[in-house]
Structures are given as structure tokens and as C-alpha cells.
Amino acid sequence: MKNIYFLGLxxxxxxxxxxxxxxxxxxFSIDEKTGRVTAGWEVYQQDGKxxxxxxxxxxxxxxxxxxxxxxxxxxFPVPGKVREMPILGTPxxxxxxxxxxxxxxxxxxxxxxxxxxxxxxxxYRPADGKRFLTDTLEMRGEIGFGIGxxxxxxxxxxxxxxxxxxxxxx
Numbered sequence: 001m002k003n004i005y006f007l008g009l010x011x012x013x014x015x016x017x018x019x020x021x022x023x024x025x026x027x028f029s030i031d032e033k034t035g036r037v038t039a040g041w042e043v044y045q046q047d048g049k050x051x052x053x054x055x056x057x058x059x060x061x062x063x064x065x066x067x068x069x070x071x072x073x074x075x076f077p078v079p080g081k082v083r084e085m086p087i088l089g090t091p092x093x094x095x096x097x098x099x100x101x102x103x104x105x106x107x108x109x110x111x112x113x114x115x116x117x118x119x120x121x122x123x124y125r126p127a128d129g130k131r132f133l134t135d136t137l138e139m140r141g142e143i144g145f146g147i148g149x150x151x152x153x154x155x156x157x158x159x160x161x162x163x164x165x166x167x168x169x170x
Contacts, residue, residue, distance in 0.1 A: 040161030052093030
């Protein structure tokens with residue numbers, strides 16, 4: 001009987017160790033002025049750090065390069081000239097470390113539309129039926145001293161995150 005309890009405890013602990021953080025997954029970035037979906041993102045862990053890369057966009061051609069970016073940025077996780085990298089599939093959010101479950105900080109985010117780099121925090125906000133009607137990811141970029149802005153992203157599926165198409169008339 002003790003062996004059964006011990007085995008059950010090992011299974012539960014093993015699942016806890018390998019459970020994904022709630023910030024990981026697929027998200028729609030939302031324009032805070034218009035309320036429109038701008039991109040489908042994948043947020044993922046690699047080597048204990050959190051990263052985010054756009055998978056599709058409603059605003060730009062899928063083969064668009066990050067030409068307004070610099071050649072390099074400190075700590076950028078992909079070798080090569082950043083300004084020659086595609087917007088889609090490149091981790092523009094990088095290097096965040098876990099503070100506690102669902103709370104990540106200490107990384108960076110690059111705005112590919114102008115090449116600016118910001119300190120980045122990501123906080124998972126579970127649906128509460130009040131302020132957050134659905135699971136939400138607060139993605140905050142800061143220039144320092146807490147000065148910055150947040151976007152609130154909506155949980156989606158992999159298929160939906162991949163499905164956006166650029167609308168030339170938008």
C-alpha cells in the first residue's frame with residue numbers, strides 16, 4: 001500500500017515539474033486603441049527563459065523583414081543581422097526569467113516597426129469574470145523606472161495564431 005501512495009506522489013510531483021507555465025501558449029496581440037487583433041504569437045520557454053515570436057500578422061506581408069531594426073541587440077537570441085530577419089518566426093520577446101508562476105521579467109522586447117528595444121515583463125492574468133473575461137497575457141514594455149505601456153493579449157489556439165492574413169486595405 002505504501003508503494004502505491006509513493007508511486008502516486010511521484011507521478012503528481014513529476015507532472016508539477018513538467019507543467020507548462022500559464023504564460024506559455026498561443027496569444028493574439030490586440031491594438032489597445034482599435035481593439036483589433038494585430039498578430040498571432042507563440043510564447044514559449046527555452047533553457048529556463050521565456051520567449052515570444054509572431055506566427056502571423058493582420059498588418060504586414062508574411063515575408064516582411066525587420067529592416068528598421070539595428071544590426072544587433074545585446075542578448076538577442078538569434079545569430080545574424082537582426083535587420084535582415086523575418087518579422088514572423090523571430091523571437092522579438094526574449095530572455096525573460098521566472099519570478100513566480102505566470103510572472104516573468106528581466107527580458108526585452110523589440111518593436112520591429114521602429115527598431116526600439118524595451119525592458120519587458122509578462123504577467124498571466126487568469127479569467128476572473130470581472131476585469132479579465134478570458135485568460136489574458138499582460139505584455140509590458142518599459143523604458144525604465146516603471147515608465148512604459150502594457151498590451152493585453154487574448155488566449156487563442158495554435159491554429160488561430162497561425163491564421164491571420166495581412167489586409168492591404170487596413
